[in-house]
Amino acid sequence: MGDKPIWEQIGSSFVQHYYQLFDADRTQxxxxxxxxxxxxxxxxxxxxxxxxxxQHSITAQDHQPTPDSCILxxxxxxxxxxxxxxxxxxxxxLLKNIQGAWVCTxxxxxxxxxxx
Numbered sequence: 001m002g003d004k005p006i007w008e009q010i011g012s013s014f015v016q017h018y019y020q021l022f023d024a025d026r027t028q029x030x031x032x033x034x035x036x037x038x039x040x041x042x043x044x045x046x047x048x049x050x051x052x053x054x055q056h057s058i059t060a061q062d063h064q065p066t067p068d069s070c071i072l073x074x075x076x077x078x079x080x081x082x083x084x085x086x087x088x089x090x091x092x093x094l095l096k097n098i099q100g101a102w103v104c105t106x107x108x109x110x111x112x113x114x115x116x
Contacts, residue, residue, distance in 0.1 A: 011063025088112035
């Protein structure tokens with residue numbers, strides 16, 4: 001990982017940690033968000049999701065620095081909830097260094113539902 005730019009190292013580490021927490025116990029995600037009211041809304045929404053079990057599989061990820069020293073992390077993958085069908089998803093995180101820790105200040109999630 002040492003040959004990758006620092007923003008890619010930070011973004012990749014964040015994404016790996018996020019999905020490990022989400023899949024194991026999404027109630028533990030609070031530590032990776034900033035303390036804004038928006039983050040509290042995201043945590044509440046995550047805690048009310050109707051499934052018990054979920055598994056994310058990352059297909060691709062891309063991380064880019066922003067002009068204000070943040071990192072934009074984009075993830076594409078598949079998820080399987082409660083042993084149902086596998087669905088595609090796309091998620092984007094805005095990461096910011098707050099007091100020496102990289103936290104998520106905002107995110108966008110999109111479930112890819114298609115009529116084939």
